[in-house]
Amino acid sequence: MATNMTRGRAARAWHVLCLVLLPLLVAGAARAQAGDPLPSWNDGAAKARIVAFVRAVTTPGGPDFVAPAERIAVFDNDGTLWSEQPMYFQLAFAIDRARAMVAKNPALASRSAFKAAAAGDMKALAATGEKGLLELVALTHAGNTAEEFAQVVRDWVTTARHPTLKRPYTELTYKPMRELLDYLRANGFRTWIVSGGGVEFLRVVSEELYDVPPEQVVGSSIRTKYEVRDGRPAIVRLPEIDFVDDKAGKPVGIHKAIGRRPIAAFGNSDGDFQMLEWTTSGPGPRLAVLIRHDDATREFAYDRASHFGRLARGLDEGPARGWTIVSMKNDWNRVYEQP
Amino acid sequence: MATNMTRGRAARAWHVLCLVLLPLLVAGAARAQAGDPLPSWNDGAAKARIVAFVRAVTTPGGPDFVAPAERIAVFDNDGTLWSEQPMYFQLAFAIDRARAMVAKNPALASRSAFKAAAAGDMKALAATGEKGLLELVALTHAGNTAEEFAQVVRDWVTTARHPTLKRPYTELTYKPMRELLDYLRANGFRTWIVSGGGVEFLRVVSEELYDVPPEQVVGSSIRTKYEVRDGRPAIVRLPEIDFVDDKAGKPVGIHKAIGRRPIAAFGNSDGDFQMLEWTTSGPGPRLAVLIRHDDATREFAYDRASHFGRLARGLDEGPARGWTIVSMKNDWNRVYEQP
Numbered sequence: 001m002a003t004n005m006t007r008g009r010a011a012r013a014w015h016v017l018c019l020v021l022l023p024l025l026v027a028g029a030a031r032a033q034a035g036d037p038l039p040s041w042n043d044g045a046a047k048a049r050i051v052a053f054v055r056a057v058t059t060p061g062g063p064d065f066v067a068p069a070e071r072i073a074v075f076d077n078d079g080t081l082w083s084e085q086p087m088y089f090q091l092a093f094a095i096d097r098a099r100a101m102v103a104k105n106p107a108l109a110s111r112s113a114f115k116a117a118a119a120g121d122m123k124a125l126a127a128t129g130e131k132g133l134l135e136l137v138a139l140t141h142a143g144n145t146a147e148e149f150a151q152v153v154r155d156w157v158t159t160a161r162h163p164t165l166k167r168p169y170t171e172l173t174y175k176p177m178r179e180l181l182d183y184l185r186a187n188g189f190r191t192w193i194v195s196g197g198g199v200e201f202l203r204v205v206s207e208e209l210y211d212v213p214p215e216q217v218v219g220s221s222i223r224t225k226y227e228v229r230d231g232r233p234a235i236v237r238l239p240e241i242d243f244v245d246d247k248a249g250k251p252v253g254i255h256k257a258i259g260r261r262p263i264a265a266f267g268n269s270d271g272d273f274q275m276l277e278w279t280t281s282g283p284g285p286r287l288a289v290l291i292r293h294d295d296a297t298r299e300f301a302y303d304r305a306s307h308f309g310r311l312a313r314g315l316d317e318g319p320a321r322g323w324t325i326v327s328m329k330n331d332w333n334r335v336y337e338q339p
Numbered sequence: 340m341a342t343n344m345t346r347g348r349a350a351r352a353w354h355v356l357c358l359v360l361l362p363l364l365v366a367g368a369a370r371a372q373a374g375d376p377l378p379s380w381n382d383g384a385a386k387a388r389i390v391a392f393v394r395a396v397t398t399p400g401g402p403d404f405v406a407p408a409e410r411i412a413v414f415d416n417d418g419t420l421w422s423e424q425p426m427y428f429q430l431a432f433a434i435d436r437a438r439a440m441v442a443k444n445p446a447l448a449s450r451s452a453f454k455a456a457a458a459g460d461m462k463a464l465a466a467t468g469e470k471g472l473l474e475l476v477a478l479t480h481a482g483n484t485a486e487e488f489a490q491v492v493r494d495w496v497t498t499a500r501h502p503t504l505k506r507p508y509t510e511l512t513y514k515p516m517r518e519l520l521d522y523l524r525a526n527g528f529r530t531w532i533v534s535g536g537g538v539e540f541l542r543v544v545s546e547e548l549y550d551v552p553p554e555q556v557v558g559s560s561i562r563t564k565y566e567v568r569d570g571r572p573a574i575v576r577l578p579e580i581d582f583v584d585d586k587a588g589k590p591v592g593i594h595k596a597i598g599r600r601p602i603a604a605f606g607n608s609d610g611d612f613q614m615l616e617w618t619t620s621g622p623g624p625r626l627a628v629l630i631r632h633d634d635a636t637r638e639f640a641y642d643r644a645s646h647f648g649r650l651a652r653g654l655d656e657g658p659a660r661g662w663t664i665v666s667m668k669n670d671w672n673r674v675y676e677q678p
Contacts, residue, residue: 069552146594190554203598213408214598215529226590226613233613233620235594251565255485255574257596259542259553274565274572281572 037183040176040334046289046326050180053287057263058187064285068188072262074254074275075181077195077202077219079268079309080291081210082173083162085300087122088308089169090197093156095120097140111135138239142222146200146235153204167338173209176332177266177291181210184264192262194254195219196246196271200237218257220245250275268293269309276314276323288323290314295329298339376522379515379673385628385665389519392626396602397526403624407527411601413593413614414520416534416541416558418607418648419630420549421512422501424639426461427647428508429536432495434459436479450474477578481561485539485574492543506677512548515671516605516630520549523603531601533593534558535585535610539576557596559584589614607632608648615653615662627662629653634668637678 041047056064057071078084098117102108109115113132116124117140125132141149162169181191193212195202199219206212223242224235245253251274254262264287265272265279276288290311293302304312318325328335380386395403396410417423437456441447448454452471455463456479464471480488501508520530532551534541538558545551562581563574584592590613593601603626604611604618615627629650632641642650657664667674 199595199598215596217598221595224591224594226587226617228616233590233617235590248565251572251574252563255563256538256560257554259538259556277567278565278572 037186038176038179040179040332042331042333044331046324046331049324050287050289053264053285054184054187056285066263066284070260070263071184071187071189072192072258072260073184073189073264074192074194074218074262074266074279075177076267076269076272076275077193078197079293080174080266080272081177081193082169083165083299084309085293085302085306086163086308088197089172090201092160092163092169093153093201094136094140096156096160097152098136101140108139111139114139134241137222137241141198141201142237142239144237146224146237149200149237150204153201157205170205170209171336171338173336174291174332175334175337178210180266181212185211189264190216192216192218192254192258194245194250194275196244196250198222199245218245218253220249246271248274251278254278263287265289266291267314269311270313271309273313276318277321280321280323286322288318288321289326290318290323291326291328294327295332295335297329298335299328301329376525377515377518379518379671381670381672383670385663385670388663389626389628392603392624393523393526395624405602405623409599409602410523410526410528411531411597411599412523412528412603413531413533413557413601413605413618414516415606415608415611415614416532417536418632419513419605419611420516420520420532421508422504422638423648424632424641424645425502425647427536428511429540431499431502431508432492432540433475433479435495435499436491437475440479447478450478453478473580476561476580480537480540481576481578483576485563485576488539488576489543492540496544509544509548510675510677512675513630513671514673514676517549519605520551524550528603529555531555531557531593531597533584533589533614535583535589537561538584557584557592559588585610587613590617593617602626604628605630606653608650609652610648612652615657616660619660619662625661627657627660628665629657629662630665630667633666634671634674636668637674638667 038047056062057066059065075081078088082089095117098114102114102118109118113125113128113136116128117136157170160169161167162172165172184191191212193202193206193210193216195218197219199217199221202219203214203217206214206217221242223238223240225238227234227236243249243253250272254275261282262279263282263285265276266289267276268291272290276290280286280288292311292315293300293309295301302309303315304310314323315325377386377390395401396405398404414420417427421428434456437453441453441457448457452464452467452475455467456475483491496509499508500506501511504511523530530551532541532545532549532555534557536558538556538560541558542553542556545553545556560581562577562579564577566573566575582588582592589611593614600621601618602621602624604615605628606615607630611629615629619625619627631650631654632639632648634640641648642654653662654664
């Protein structure tokens with residue numbers, strides 16, 4: 001009897017809920033159907049290709065249907081989801097941190113890479129070679145715990161400004177790409193970031209910037225170890241490279257972290273070539289997209305010329321491989337959230 | 340007008356749906372509330388502790404509420420989710436594979452570890468030391484592509500039988516633990532496996548056995564490289580250890596793969612000690628559980644005595660740390676799906 005009464009109450013509550021929610025739900029559904037999920041993309045071949053792919057893999061019973069579990073999409077970060085000029089933002093972070101560390105401890109300036117970084121002298125920094133850069137990474141990125149490092153990044157991200165655009169780095173994500181992330185997720189995809197940048201750097205901002213949780217970020221890493229310091233367990237960051245998630249490292253990083261081959265991949269440089277190649281060499285429908293930086297007015301125009309984010313092989317071989325080349329200038333009607 | 344008509348039709352459809360689904364939904368909710376989500380667990384301190392923890396972290400507005408994104412639970416595999424006696428199942432796989440390889444290529448028997456493994460001589464295998472075991476792993480686990488290796492594991496898993504229990508290894512998962520995985524997921528947790536075993540071995544079975552997708556499996560690994568062989572891209576497995584996900588390696592593996600500290604951890608041996616320590620040293624509500632193998636009748640009784648899955652420090656220090664010790668004998672009313 002009690003159960004019947006409970007059911008009766010539940011039934012009434014359900015009914016009332018239906019009546020109240022109905023207009024909202026129907027209106028919402030109509031709006032979503034009518035609305036363009038990619039409003040910052042101009043109509044054109046690139047947008048049409050993306051939409052056709054998503055429709056194909058999500059059409060139940062269709063020849064190209066892909067089960068939701070296999071709808072994995074991977075995105076490069078620097079130059080694909082946010083800007084990377086005049087240098088990778090993480091390098092800007094390393095330089096700012098080198099400066100702050102030298103200010104506290106001037107003896108550090110005796111190391112040439114550190115001195116060059118602190119002085120903002122990119123030529124001198126490049127001249128220190130791989131050894132110098134590794135030393136810079138070791139000193140600016142290691143020696144503390146994972147939690148301490150995340151706090152240092154968080155502090156930097158909230159205060160630093162892009163050198164020429166004079167705005168926070170966090171405002172320099174691409175609106176069309178954020179729409180694309182949302183669009184894919186709304187269609188049952190899981191979106192992963194696969195970056196040549198440091199995974200522990202990127203994880204601090206990935207959720208806020210892209211709604212991508214830390215466990216869906218793959219990147220380069222330094223070695224860490226677990227240690228109980230004064231009774232407090234910690235993950236300690238060591239001055240040693242563990243993994244470089246770039247070029248042929250990207251498919252390896254994807255395999256390590258995800259264990260399945262993605263069906264869609266998005267990049268902007270030859271550092272993403274193998275990731276797109278790996279993605280598109282699987283069976284069934286595949287989507288590979290390269291973002292071409294050709295918009296000197298609203299962002300930067302570089303492609304083949306740049307030191308950071310050079311795109312040459314992808315432009316040469318991509319189209320014949322069925323990859324989609326997106327022109328920032330022509331395919332996007334806006335670049336950032338704030339124009 | 341068309342929109343209004345569409346809305347009208349949608350409204351009617353919605354109304355009909357409500358009427359049809361209502362009894363089902365209400366009945367389902369009543370059953371779920373009434374039902375015990377952990378029927379294979381006997382009432383007792385261990386079960387009560389688990390249920391109280393889950394209620395605490397899922398009660399909105401409560402002092403111990405944890406946002407779903409942070410509801411990460413990590414599970415050891417061997418001895419925690421399935422049996423590990425008389426040896427880790429992956430070692431049984433390596434031995435079977437060594438045997439098959441020697442049958443095809445008798446010259447391989449000149450390597451002492453291989454010879455011992457193929458002969459099933461555990462003492463001789465142990466005598467080859469770490470070098471011998473690494474050689475065994477290198478030869479039985481490397482040299483092929485990731486896809487080929489997964490197929491080899493799949494073939495083995497579907498045909499192999501446990502030496503004493505005479506049934507497929509896949510039937511040797513613990514029913515109480517599978518209920519626990521389901522229960523946690525139904526409460527918004529994401530469940531991860533963090534195993535000392537090989538990640539590429541475990542990923543082949545994790546979804547079928549535990550509903551844990553490959554991207555939520557962390558484990559030991561060998562190095563891989565990306566290679567285009569005769570125009571076909573592949574992940575190639577190299578005979579080199581990349582990462583050992585055991586003891587102090589477990590928090591490191593968790594940090595690498597997840598990037599957040601879990602709030603619940605489940606293990607059965609001292610190889611899990613640091614994982615439980617790391618989990619429980621964070622702020623807020625925490626749950627750490629150790630499964631004690633004390634059931635010689637239905638499974639195996641070992642704990643302090645065993646070579647595989649030895650539990651000593653956890654028993655000595657766990658209770659004072661607030662960790663829950665589960666007795667398989669007393670806390671579980673069944674062990675496997677099939678008695």
